[in-house]
Amino acid sequence: MKSFGTYISKHLASFAAFLLILVIVNIILFGVTFYHTVSEDYGESSPRAMLEMTSAAVTTESLPDNAVQKLRQYNIWAVYLTPTGECFWTLDVPEEVPQNYNIQDVALFSKGYLEDYPVFVWNTDEGLLVLGYPKNSYMKLTSNYYSIEAIQKIPLYVTGMFGMDVLCLFLAYYFSKRRIIQNTEPIVEAIETLADGKPASLHIDGELSEIAGSVNKASQIISRQNEARANWISGVSHDIRTPLSMIMGYAGRITADESAGERVREQAEIVRKQSVKIKELVQDLNLVSQLEYEMQPLHKEQIRLSKLIRSYAAELLNSGISDAYTIEIEIAPEAENAMLECDARLISRAINNLVQNSIKHNPQGCKILLSLKHTEETLTLTVADNGVGLTPEKLQELEEKPHYMESTDERLDLRHGLGLLLVRQIVEAHGGSMKIDSVSNQGCQTTLSFRVSQT
Amino acid sequence: MDNSFLHRKKLLLVDDEPDLLKMVTDILKDAGFETVLTAASVKEAVMVAKREKPDLMILDVMLPDGDGFSLMKQLRTFTDVPVIFLTAKDEATDKLAGLGLGADDYISKPFMPQELLLRVYAVLRRTYKEDSPLVVLDGCTIDFSRAEVNKGGEVIPLTAKEHTLLETLARNEGKIVTVDALCEALWGDNPFGYENSLNAHVRRIREKIETDPSRPVSLITIKGLGYKLNTRK
Numbered sequence: 251m252k253s254f255g256t257y258i259s260k261h262l263a264s265f266a267a268f269l270l271i272l273v274i275v276n277i278i279l280f281g282v283t284f285y286h287t288v289s290e291d292y293g294e295s296s297p298r299a300m301l302e303m304t305s306a307a308v309t310t311e312s313l314p315d316n317a318v319q320k321l322r323q324y325n326i327w328a329v330y331l332t333p334t335g336e337c338f339w340t341l342d343v344p345e346e347v348p349q350n351y352n353i354q355d356v357a358l359f360s361k362g363y364l365e366d367y368p369v370f371v372w373n374t375d376e377g378l379l380v381l382g383y384p385k386n387s388y389m390k391l392t393s394n395y396y397s398i399e400a401i402q403k404i405p406l407y408v409t410g411m412f413g414m415d416v417l418c419l420f421l422a423y424y425f426s427k428r429r430i431i432q433n434t435e436p437i438v439e440a441i442e443t444l445a446d447g448k449p450a451s452l453h454i455d456g457e458l459s460e461i462a463g464s465v466n467k468a469s470q471i472i473s474r475q476n477e478a479r480a481n482w483i484s485g486v487s488h489d490i491r492t493p494l495s496m497i498m499g500y501a502g503r504i505t506a507d508e509s510a511g512e513r514v515r516e517q518a519e520i521v522r523k524q525s526v527k528i529k530e531l532v533q534d535l536n537l538v539s540q541l542e543y544e545m546q547p548l549h550k551e552q553i554r555l556s557k558l559i560r561s562y563a564a565e566l567l568n569s570g571i572s573d574a575y576t577i578e579i580e581i582a583p584e585a586e587n588a589m590l591e592c593d594a595r596l597i598s599r600a601i602n603n604l605v606q607n608s609i610k611h612n613p614q615g616c617k618i619l620l621s622l623k624h625t626e627e628t629l630t631l632t633v634a635d636n637g638v639g640l641t642p643e644k645l646q647e648l649e650e651k652p653h654y655m656e657s658t659d660e661r662l663d664l665r666h667g668l669g670l671l672l673v674r675q676i677v678e679a680h681g682g683s684m685k686i687d688s689v690s691n692q693g694c695q696t697t698l699s700f701r702v703s704q705t
Numbered sequence: 706m707d708n709s710f711l712h713r714k715k716l717l718l719v720d721d722e723p724d725l726l727k728m729v730t731d732i733l734k735d736a737g738f739e740t741v742l743t744a745a746s747v748k749e750a751v752m753v754a755k756r757e758k759p760d761l762m763i764l765d766v767m768l769p770d771g772d773g774f775s776l777m778k779q780l781r782t783f784t785d786v787p788v789i790f791l792t793a794k795d796e797a798t799d800k801l802a803g804l805g806l807g808a809d810d811y812i813s814k815p816f817m818p819q820e821l822l823l824r825v826y827a828v829l830r831r832t833y834k835e836d837s838p839l840v841v842l843d844g845c846t847i848d849f850s851r852a853e854v855n856k857g858g859e860v861i862p863l864t865a866k867e868h869t870l871l872e873t874l875a876r877n878e879g880k881i882v883t884v885d886a887l888c889e890a891l892w893g894d895n896p897f898g899y900e901n902s903l904n905a906h907v908r909r910i911r912e913k914i915e916t917d918p919s920r921p922v923s924l925i926t927i928k929g930l931g932y933k934l935n936t937r938k
Contacts, residue, residue: 491793491814492722499728502818503735529815557885560930564881567927579929587898 258427266419295324297370297381297388304328305372305379310338321381327367329380331356338377347382362392433458440465448544449473476543487536494532498525530606534668537599541675548593548679555590555597555629556581559620562598566605574615577605585624590700592680600676603669604633604696612637616693629702634695640688648686673698711829712737717759719743719750719776720791721769729763729791732818733825747771751779759786761829766792777808787832789824791816830876840875841937842923844916847871854913861913866891870906871914874924874934883931907932 293299300321307317308330318341321328327347330338335351346365348355356378360371364380368388372379436452440462443450449469452462504510504518563577571577590597601620608618616637623630640648648670673696677684682700716738720726723745730741742757744750747770754762762780766773777788787809794813809828812821840847845856849872852863863871873890874882888899891906907926911918925933 488793492725494815496724496728498815499732499818503728503731525815526817532815533813554885557883560883560885564883564886564927564930567930568877568880581929 255427255431258430262423262427297383300324300326300381301370301372301379304381305374308374308379310376312339313341325384327382329382331378331380333377343382362390437461437465440469444468444472447472447476449476473543480539480543483539484536487532490528490532494525494528498522498529501525531668534603534672537596538668538672538675541672541679548596550591550593552589553592553594553597555588555592555622555631556586558594558597559601559622559631562601563620566602571609572615575609575612576617578617578619580619580621582621582623585622585629588622588624588629588702590629590680590702592700596676596679600673600698601631601633603673607669608633608635608637608694611694624702627701629700631698631700632695633698634693636693639690639692639694640686641690645686645688708826708830709737711826711833712739714738714760714829714833715740715742715757716825717742717744717750717753717757717762719745719747719762719768719773720765721745721767722765725765729821732821736822745769747776747779750776754780754784754786758784760833761787761789761825763789763791763825766790766794781807787828789828840871840878842914843935843937844923845914847875847914849875856914856916863910863913866906867910867913870903871910871934874932875936878934878936881927881931881933885931887931 290296303320304313304317307314310330313321313328313330321341327340327342327344329340329343329347331351332338335353335356337349340349343349344365344367347367351359359369359380363369364382366385367382368385368390369380369382372381433454433456436454437458440450440452444465449472450465451469452465454462501518501522505515505522507515510518559581560579563579567577605618605620608616612635614637616635619632619634621632621634623632674684677698677700680700682698685697685699686694687697688694716733718726718729718733718741720729720743726743726745730743733741742753742759744753745768747768750762750764750768753759764773764776768776773790773792780786780788788807789810789812790808791812792814809831810824812824840849845854847854847863849868852865852868854861854863869891870887873887884900884903888903891903892899907924908918911921911924914923915921923935925935927933
């Protein structure tokens with residue numbers, strides 16, 4: 251999500267840079283276009299230059315030849331007026347232009363036009379010099395006055411406008427960024443869910459609905475594949491069961507058959523033991539894959555965990571485990587009536603896997619303690635033994651390395667089987683957490699914590 | 706508890722796998738069962754069940770002409786015979802369906818021969834009580850039909866609760882029965898906080914059945930779990 255924000259910011263920064271470049275290009279284009287006109291406006295033929303040139307040369311009698319030539323070159327006519335409005339002389343004056351002026355005429359044309367000719371005036375000691383340019387060569391502003399207040403406001407206006415522009419740009423940036431993130435957030439979330447290999451479903455309208463369609467399609471493909479994989483595993487484990495029943499059954503019968511030879515019976519016992527291992531693997535494998543792909547519906551009920559633990563322990567003892575193992579139960583008084591909404595079969599399976607692990611790793615025998623504690627909001631179930639325990643390296647490996655079910659590399663060693671992975675999955679399916687503590691040669695302890703609502 | 710009185714019960718196995726039928730038949734016959742009938746399909750099973758009236762049926766869930774659950778529905782129309790399901794499906798997914806229909810137990814493949822026998826005996830014992838309701842303990846005999854204990858010629862009556870408690874333990878003879886299961890047997894489904902009453906009942910029973918109630922040998926406490934009744938073989 252954050253990366254997306256940065257992405258948008260970067261794009262906006264480049265957009266701002268683009269705007270700046272555009273302004274610069276405009277200025278350059280302006281310069282190129284108006285260079286000629288500007289140079290003319292302020293060049294030799296400009297009214298100001300002409301007036302200066304003419305006024306320097308003028309006399310009340312006439313205009314020197316070189317000045318006359320200059321004026322004619324640009325089709326400019328001229329009049330030199332006395333202070334009373336009479337003409338000292340005229341030069342190329344069109345017919346419609348009068349020879350005498352009163353004060354009102356002067357006031358009018360000095361600001362603008364004389365019979366549509368743009369005229370420019372220059373005050374000399376003797377009189378008023380008037381230059382008339384051809385029609386439509388210049389436009390004069392006849393009302394060119396500004397209040398001082400307005401002029402004084404210009405710097406404030408410019409900075410204000412600039413600030414306003416920046417603010418508008420920023421707001422546009424901020425809101426478009428927020429809108430984009432709002433629109434894309436569900437998409438990004440859905441893609442992240444997909445990245446975890448879980449199905450996602452996305453419903454959005456508008457321009458992005460096409461993306462939603464693609465995400466949903468990808469999700470369907472993933473869940474179809476997950477389903478196919480889980481079904482495949484379930485099918486294989488199903489088909490193994492009947493033949494395995496017979497291997498186990500007959501191996502068991504040979505082991506118990508007193509008419510068979512000692513060696514044969516020993517070998518049959520090995521077959522039986524190994525087939526029990528396959529049985530455990532098959533059972534765990536199916537459940538692990540069902541949980542992994544969330545295809546196992548949880549049959550959750552309010553369960554008294556204390557009762558479940560006792561019932562499990564009684565069943566274990568009744569099934570006749572070796573005397574080398576002692577099973578102890580320790581249920582804290584406040585945990586006795588604690589209820590947990592859970593799937594009793596799965597929780598039993600988790601406890602069993604932990605106990606079986608203790609038995610498996612301690613063939614010389616050990617003490618196994620099942621305990622239950624209840625604090626404010628947590629129900630803690632612990633399975634501990636006083637056996638060989640785990641070395642710190644092994645413990646770290648258990649916690650850090652991905653299990654082969656979840657691993658895609660070729661490291662398909664079966665060192666820890668599926669038992670612990672299944673426990674973890676069951677605990678997670680109940681929103682709990684699992685922690686393994688172990689001191690080498692002092693035993694191993696697995697703690698399962700579940701959050702409970704206070705009743 | 707002696708199971709030999711159950712060996713006269715007629716069993717019917719239904720499975721479409723001939724090798725498995727043979728193996729389970731062998732296991733049951735070796736254990737002492739006299740009559741083990743087999744059927745390989747729903748049709749055959751219904752026919753044999755009507756003709757032979759078995760005392761217990763072991764059904765595979767997957768059959769060539771239907772599934773075990775629908776077979777069980779058909780059976781229920783004419784008999785109340787106890788049913789154990791045998792299935793290759795995972796217990797966690799299928800068990801409820803079987804028990805919901807009123808199956809008595811459920812064994813998932815692969816299974817150990819011993820496990821199968823235990824379940825068969827347990828269901829049979831639950832369904833068909835022993836003809837002679839006498840349980841012999843170390844130092845006394847319990848007669849459940851008369852709710853009496855005979856200790857060295859002295860006849861001591863049992864209260865209803867003591868009777869239920871002892872019967873529950875005797876049915877699971879030699880096995881641990883949790884306090885929860887005992888409380889449930891005595892007080893029903895919601896037996897909260899009855900542990901103290903249970904202890905009191907156990908104490909009174911010990912006075913009736915044990916030679917030395919302070920050092921019990923028949924009704925044993927399993928610390929933290931429950932109780933166990935040891936009978937004399």
